[in-house]
Amino acid sequence: MKTSRAVDDYLRHLRDVRRLSPATVRAYRADLSDLVEVLGDPPVDDVTLDLLRDWLWAAMQQGRSRATLARRTASVRGFFAWALDAEAIATDPSARLVAPKRGRTLPAVATADGLSHVMESAAVAADSGDPLALRDDAVLELLYASALRVSELCGLDLDDLDRGRRTVRVLGKGSKERVVPYGLPAERALDAYLVRARPVLAARAAQTTPALFLGARGGRLGPRAVYTVVSRTLGPEVGVETIGPHALRHSAATHLLDGGADLRSVQELLGHASLGTTQIYTHVSSERLLATYRLAHPRAER
Incomplete structure (x- = not known):
């Protein structure tokens, strides 16, 4: 064969x-x-x-x-x-094939103050009433509030949003479903988008769609457009030009742990199958603690 x-x-x-x-x-x-x-x-x-x-x-x-x-x-x-x-081969030639060791790269993380500034700027732009600015504000708030993957955000339908409980139903990796919360700032941004922007964008499409977030022509918002929004708004704050939506996910997880959240709870929020995957964020927090210590402690470098 x-x-x-x-x-x-x-x-x-x-x-x-x-x-x-x-x-x-x-x-x-x-x-x-x-x-x-x-x-x-x-x-x-x-x-x-x-x-x-x-x-x-x-x-x-x-x-x-x-x-x-x-x-x-x-x-x-x-x-x-x-x-x-399947008995297609008699012996497995890959049994002794060794993968090269992967280097661990800590994800880009924005400070809580820096993200607050980014969100305030997005909210100011949304106050103009421009449908795309209202949408972008809601996208940024929900990505950060619920630590969503970009594919999860783009896959959301209107029915996935529970506005009464402030939760959203997400279909994650491996078609695993989870329900995650979002806070008051995201609620305000989503309400403004749904009332003032989504109907305008939906009217531009030839056919209706159940998608929560819509593009400029009224179709379902795609990952590339979300990357553009995040890179334009968050990139200057983090100091990296090509930064994507995952930076908001990384930042949310790190800020939760910095605030005292339980690692298991963060794992559930992120939809990680393994706790080991979530533990990278403890390294991010440790790096930040060490940097602060070196800057502030009088005997840190002695």
Whole structure:
């Protein structure tokens, strides 16, 4: 059996049996299609450990990041483990394939005071009554208030919003649903957007949509537009030009922990499957504490 055919069978298994999300299946498809292309689509049982190492080495020479190499390693190991179970191969050539160690990069985090300034500026712009400014104000407030991923925000429908309880129902990674709260500033921004802006934007579309947030032409707001909004407003505050919505998520998690929130509660808010994923924010808080100590304590550098 050619490797490409085995890959197709594996992807169907991921989609139909394991029911992984379309985005996850696409990521596997991209990695394994590259493997097939680089190796020249040999029979799957002809693929050796050395060939897999050569494939990773070629990616490294192309300047691929350690995170990409680690993901590719995980992709091929999952594929060949499945192939072994399906008896498409006699031995697993990826069993001793080692992923390069990933470097830990602390996420960009804005200060609470800095974010307060950003939100105030967005609110002032919204006071003009411009529909897009009202929408942008609500987007920023909800992203920060509920620590949403950009895909989660863009996927929200009107029915997902419970205005009475100030909560929003979110469909996260792996199609896992959770309900997260938002505060009074987000409530005010959302109410203003829903009353004064969304009807105006919806009238521009050829057909109606249940989407909570709408683009300039009345369709569902896309991730790229959200990136533009956040980069334009938050970038100067953080000091990074190309900064995305995840910075608001990182900031919300860090500020919650700084304020004494329980790590498990933050994990639930963020929708992390593992507590270990959430623990990176304790490192962010520790770094901030250490920086403050070094600046303020009279014996910090003695």
